[in-house]
Amino acid sequence: GQNIDQPTEMTATEGAIVQINCTYQTSGFNGLFWYQQHAGEAPTFLSYNVLDGLEEKGRFSSFLSRSKGYSYLLLKELQMKDSASYLCASMDSNYQLIWGAGTKLIIKP
Amino acid sequence: GAVVSQHPSWVICKSGTSVKIECRSLDFQATTMFWYRQFPKQSLMLMATSNEGSKATYEQGVEKDKFLINHASLTLSTLTVTSAHPEDSSFYICSARGRREGIYEQYFGPGTRLTVT
Numbered sequence: 001g002q003n004i005d006q007p008t009e010m011t012a013t014e015g016a017i018v019q020i021n022c023t024y025q026t027s028g029f030n031g032l033f034w035y036q037q038h039a040g041e042a043p044t045f046l047s048y049n050v051l052d053g054l055e056e057k058g059r060f061s062s063f064l065s066r067s068k069g070y071s072y073l074l075l076k077e078l079q080m081k082d083s084a085s086y087l088c089a090s091m092d093s094n095y096q097l098i099w100g101a102g103t104k105l106i107i108k109p
Numbered sequence: 110g111a112v113v114s115q116h117p118s119w120v121i122c123k124s125g126t127s128v129k130i131e132c133r134s135l136d137f138q139a140t141t142m143f144w145y146r147q148f149p150k151q152s153l154m155l156m157a158t159s160n161e162g163s164k165a166t167y168e169q170g171v172e173k174d175k176f177l178i179n180h181a182s183l184t185l186s187t188l189t190v191t192s193a194h195p196e197d198s199s200f201y202i203c204s205a206r207g208r209r210e211g212i213y214e215q216y217f218g219p220g221t222r223l224t225v226t
């Protein structure tokens with residue numbers, strides 16, 4: 001079956017670094033997406049990885065290892081506004097997104 | 110990133126009435142559009158997938174006669190909630206997928222909060 005696993009909740013301190021892990025098992029693979037969703041709002045696109053390695057985009061970076069079925073989202077210099085849910089999604093062979101349940105990130109001062 | 114608009118952003122309707130939600134991709138051609146529903150503190154739930162010019166494919170448990178989806182063009186899809194009931198109150202989010210420079214991308218609209226009284 002298809003499955004995406006990510007932690008339910010994480011807590012970090014303002015100014016620190018946090019890494020949110022995601023493992024996936026899908027029928028085929030056409031890329032790994034990360035989205036940010038604030039409470040009451042729709043998800044917003046953060047990153048897309050289809051090749052192994054690290055993609056850096058400002059304070060956010062995303063890593064992919066296809067052989068391990070593993071990705072992580074790295075957030076640096078955390079700000080209070082980064083408190084949100086972070087959704088990991090794998091695109092399968094039919095180009096459908098298979099969603100994880102999301103990781104709620106709580107930032108403390 | 111691409112822009113997907115959704116209208117209305119919120120709507121309150123009486124039980125038994127119908128509500129139409131529009132989803133538009135503003136700067137790319139969306140060959141496929143997805144409709145999701147999200148209840149408070151829960152994950153996104155895919156309701157249906159529609160390809161331009163074709164009938165929508167509904168997920169198990171989603172009533173196709175109740176949630177009418179039309180994907181008339183590469184930039185517009187509509188979801189009509191027919192004979193709405195209070196249990197249909199939810200956050201409805203559309204997502205548009207298209208191909209740019211050989212890569213599939215998927216972007217979300219801002220969502221429509223539906224309250225049925």
